[in-house]
Amino acid sequence: MIDGLEIRPVRGIGDVTPGDDLVELIASAAPWLADGDVLVVTSKIVSKSEGRLVEVPADGPERDAARAAVLVSETRRVVARRGPTTIVQTHHGFVMAAAGIDASNVDKTHLVLLPADPDASARRLRDGFLARGLEVAVIISDTMGRTWRNGLTDVALGAAGIDPFRDHRGETDPYGNELQITQMAVIDELAAAGELVKGKSDQVPVAVVRGFRSAAPATTGAAALLRDAASDMFSLGTAEARATGLLEAAQLSEGSETHLPGLPVDPEAIERALAAVADVLSRTTTVAQAEVLPHNGATAALHLAARDTDPPSLMRLGADAHRLRAALAAESIASVVLPHEDGIRLGLSGLSPAPTP
């Protein structure tokens, strides 16, 4: 049970340069620090003290080129691009615009990278305070954009000495309902709270939260907040994922029945796929259900035929079969193509539970 929090800015830290002892700087600027305090430290000064700086030209196209090269080297994968904005997943696993590379609060010939291992940075700071007899928790914070909401907020890149989550699992409310909301990302909320007293250009790189009690001993750092791409429903930008679908349609090969997994196909899903292409199929193309051969991996089949056998009708038949295959793929139905003299037979199968791209 928390009886209230105090959030204080730490002023007077001044400019931080590589090799500076941050613990010394913070402790001098905040002699009032006490056991149990949570320090929210802007990642910028951590990066600078750790020498995470890259030299770049001060201006011109050379600067743009150097900056682009740094972005590539900090990027694990591109998540989304639009105009000048590139959102990437960094090697740490953070999804951030421009990989968190920053040109503010540093002279014009340098860029500041994120700390190489923010959880390790947080542990080092915490250990430094412990060595001075002070038991504090440390959060390394940075500013991030969010999906769906305008404006930015600060979140935790690294943490030490504090449980990243408050876990409500197993709790019941006064009505006896078991709580559905399980894990609150308290270190992100603390980073956001700290930002309220920091501001961007007024040289307040540290905030102290007093009165917060971690719900459980810290067992992990802020890396526990990173959701891997496979578990995330938004691992790619909408435009990028749409292009993935188009490219997947482009690359549907004829395939072979032996590659089909032999899983059942929902007849309603076939109907939906047929309905999706009904308006674009050629008037000379007909589609009908077909028999499934007992010795292959298809569990359903369709037969496409052309009413006329002139070359344009046959070419249209081929395109129509491919349209239908793309629509089936959108319904998670795998298909293979068996061309016959009298048309095209599609062997169909359900897919095994799909990993997200």
Add this chain to the structure above:
Amino acid sequence: MIDGLEIRPVRGIGDVTPGDDLVELIASAAPWLADGDVLVVTSKIVSKSEGRLVEVPADGPERDAARAAVLVSETRRVVARRGPTTIVQTHHGFVMAAAGIDASNVDKTHLVLLPADPDASARRLRDGFLARGLEVAVIISDTMGRTWRNGLTDVALGAAGIDPFRDHRGETDPYGNELQITQMAVIDELAAAGELVKGKSDQVPVAVVRGFRSAAPATTGAAALLRDAASDMFSLGTAEARATGLLEAAQLSEGSETHLPGLPVDPEAIERALAAVADVLSRTTTVAQAEVLPHNGATAALHLAARDTDPPSLMRLGADAHRLRAALAAESIASVVLPHEDGIRLGLSGLSPAPTP
């Protein structure tokens, strides 16, 4: 310049029922409220006082069906689905799991909906305090998941008497760099800070932040934080957007050259599309650049032909042309089909700057 914040829980509000006067309840529980305080009020008690409750069966499949029906009625559009999770955009514009419908902290025969207009609710509360001679800001908060990060945080659904943003535009840092980070979503950070003293089941539905000064007079509410789907790079889940791409490929009609916008096509983009399908084209299909007729909307053209003219080769040619069209679409190149006796001609054009689906 902020000299520190205090965040206090408001206890003793007790159970809230429809028609309750929240201003009275909060003012009685927190007689220490002062001018300039920011009240962070959990949306749940706002909804309950406003009677935003729906009666549902206490259990069984009837409850599930009723709950599903409520979700549909609260949904403007489905953003993403996976397993039991449905993320939707509500009629307000919030993107939330299950439209923010909640079954906790309410008896088992009711569900709690979000307030109908959280900004209006915030204004009503603020006006109620003003009528008592107290000038406070009000934030209506709720808990949301985020993309890419585990754990939940509280954000602002509604606000009154406070600028939603702190705007750094035009500021320069001590090195003379103009600040890139423009707008901090301070009302979301305040909601997060408030959550730290609230907790989920311990009946602390209000937190008070003291010491925060809004950077500018409030001109809008929390609705200013809503990013519309067209401006958002993540308007759809990855799986949903991929299916959109597949479906788009399925629905590429032959089209007509008169519909092409006549915009230039990047030759490198054509090369990338050709490379993307190189491994799946039939061995009997050939592709070559073709002449553009001067009187149509195509600014580039490709000609596909079959080496053999037997029906299977012609059908494969049709499918290959469609594969290539899907790959071109993935590169934002529009195409139309002109079948000839001796093959298929694709007329190409760039697209006008594309709105995101």
